[in-house]
Amino acid sequence: MGRAIFRTTMPLKKFKQLTRILRFDDKMSRDERREQDKLAPIREMWEDWVKRLPLMYRPDTNITVDESLVGFRGRCPFKQYMPKKPAKYGIKIWAACDANSSYCLNMQVYTGKPPGVPHERNLGRRIVLEMMDGFQGHIVICDNFFTSYALGIELLNKKMRMIGTIRRNKPELPSALTIPRGRAKFSSLFAFTETHTIVSYCPRKNKNVLLMSTVHEDAAVSEREDRKPEMILSYNRTKGGVDNLDKIVATYTCRRKTARWPMAVFYNMLDVLAYNAFVIWREINPSWGQGDNYMRRHFLQDLGRALVFPFIQSRRHIPRTPASLQLLRKVQECDEEAVSSTSGPSRAGPSRAGPTPTKRRRCRKCLPHDLKTGIVCSKCHIPICKGHSIVMCDNCDN
Structure with a gap:
């Protein structure tokens, strides 16, 4: 029978009807807007939602900028194929997250190149600058798709700094750093300018990793056995903000099977909002749930009950299942303790x-x-x- 609280909130038939007719824009003007904007069916709601993301949270020093993929295999004019992502096909979203808590601060849907527009150069640089707008004083953590010498200069002008891997084909890199042949294992080579530091580290023979930083100013190397530079250790500690958000959101998600891409985006918005709410709740109540291995699941259960509680109180239709009827009576009597104990799986x-x-x-x-x-x-x-x-x-x- 499922959880009683679902049937107590609304019948399954009504839920399916609502998800079938749910739209986020004016259908009469959609075709005209879609000629200029592929995200037109959900653009207005998306922009209002993104503006609210950073309002209730002050991020840590490090902010990770990376790409995320919302799994979707239906018809979509900007669907992407990303073989390294678990979903493979879907909607690519640029995201900026707190490197420590993975709180989502900004998002931008990648809709591809507009028709009739030349191929954009320096896309990664533009994305980072737009995602980090308003975060002066912070450090950007990004991968080699975004990192460049010019990006570091622009971020410094905006009072921000950068750490990121960099591709070996960048013209600003000296050849001594890009060629690993003949170098010893665990060796490091550094190059410095007035504003940038670059390191080439060899984790194994004939293989090197390149990093660029406007934070580090020396050739500090750790005392570990692999002699990794401090730049690489700092990057490894902070690079997973967006990937961790994807992993956490996929663990407990409200996503449902759909053939409409705006609904896939909408479900992802709900998942991100629920996780952001969890991070804020933990910041305000640091002692809550200590020792609980399922903190987020229990938080989502409490959040769901709080959201549907007013609706159940005003419901007049009597549900058919005994457990749902019992829960309805308890809620309408404002017995919150009973709601918590009876809204789980029915074991009557x-x-x-x-x-x-x-x-x-x-x-x-x-x-x-x-x-x-x-x-x-x-x-x-x-x-x-x-x-x-x-x-x-x-x-x-x-």
Whole structure:
């Protein structure tokens, strides 16, 4: 039967009807807007949502900028194929997250190159500058798609700094750093300018990793066995903000199968909002849930109950399942403790039943047989016949 709280909130038929007719824009003007904007079916709502993301949270020093993929295999004019992502196909979204908590601060849907427009150069640089707008004083952590010498200069002009891997084909890199042949294992080569530091580190023979930083100003190397530079250790500690958000959101998600890409984006918005709410709640209540291995799941359960509680209180239609009916009565009596205990999976055993002076009605368990009964369950108050009820004394009931 599923969780009773679902049926208590609304019938399944109504839920399917709402998801089928849900739209986020004016259909009459959609075709005209879509000629200029591929995201037109959800653009207005998306922009309002993105503006609210950073308002309630002050991020740590490090902010990760990376790409995310919302899995979707239906028809979409800007669907992307990313073989390294778990979903492979879907909607690519640029994201900026706090490197420590993975709180989402900014997002931007990648809709591809507009028709008739030349290929954009320095796309990564533009994305970082737009995603980091308003975050002066922070450090940007990015991968080699974004990192460049010019990006570091522009970020410094905006009072921000940068750490990121860099591709070996960048013209600003000296050849001594890009060629690993003949270098010793665990060796590091550094290059410096007035504003940038570049390191070439060899984790194994004939293989090197290149990093660029406007934060580090020396050739510091760790005391570990692999002699990794401090630049690389700093990058490894802070690079996973967006990837961690994707992993956490995929663990408990509200996504449902859909053939419409605006709904896929909408479900992802709800998942990100729920995680952001969890991060804020933990910041305000640091002692909440200590030692609980399922903190986020329990938070989502509490959040869901809080969202549907007012709707259940105003509901007039009586649900058919006994557990849902019992929960409805408890909610309408404002018994929040009962809501918490009965909104989980239905495990109702035999109920205590007794004769009640009431009009004879059809037994809820014998609807096909049209069997009338005057017995009503003392807990959920549904009509029930003798064949589907038991007699229980007061001692056993207590």
